[in-house]
Amino acid sequence: MPVSVDWTELLHTFEFVSLGQPHEHxxxxxxxxxxxLWHTDLEEDIEAWPDDADDEKKYLSIPHKKELDLGKPLVFEFARQFLPDEFNEIRRIFDRRGAYARFKDLLQRKKALDRWYDFEAKATEAALREWCEVNGITIEHGATPAPEPDRR
Known part of the structure; x- marks a missing residue:
């Protein structure tokens, strides 16, 4: 049975799930x-978490960005396309903790930060829309496009 969702709600929920490591949220x-329905071990439940949340007939688990290859694989694809001369340095950056902060510093130095955010937003939208299609989810008519990413 297909279900319809609001694009903005889906995107916000996906961003919540993708905070931190998989399964933290x-x-x-x-x-x-x-x-x-949202759940985190870091605080009291944001919403009442159903006991049968793992029942795939009733509930569909929202994926973490890593499940949709929107983590390191996306960074490396961006580097291949837009910063091929920096590819090896970017691979080294991601060998240690704190990689995203160092990656964004490099992007700022190369004046490629806005290009990264655009690339990331488009890839996220495409991956989420494909996930919806695979799972029989329709995006409600009038749903808004993906908002600008948080650039903090």
Whole structure:
């Protein structure tokens, strides 16, 4: 049974799930109501977390960005396309903790930070839309395009 979701709600829920490491934050989509439920071990439950959240007939788990290859593989693809001369340095950056901060510093020095954010937003939108299609989710008519990424 297909379910419809609001694009902005889906994107915000996906961003919540993708904070930190996989499984630090979780969210599910109720297949019946189309409602998103959020859960984190860091605080009291944001929403009432259902006991049967792992029942795939009732709920669909929202993926972490790493499950959609939107982590390091995306960084390396960006480097191949837009910063091929820096590819080896970027690979070295991602061999240690704190890689994203150092990567963004490099992008700033190379004046490529805005290009990265645009590339990342487009890849995220494409991956989420494909995930929706695979899982029988329709995006409600009138859904807004992906918002500008947080550039902090």
């Amino acid at each position: 979780e969210a599910v989509l109720c297949r019946k109501s189309g409602e998103f």
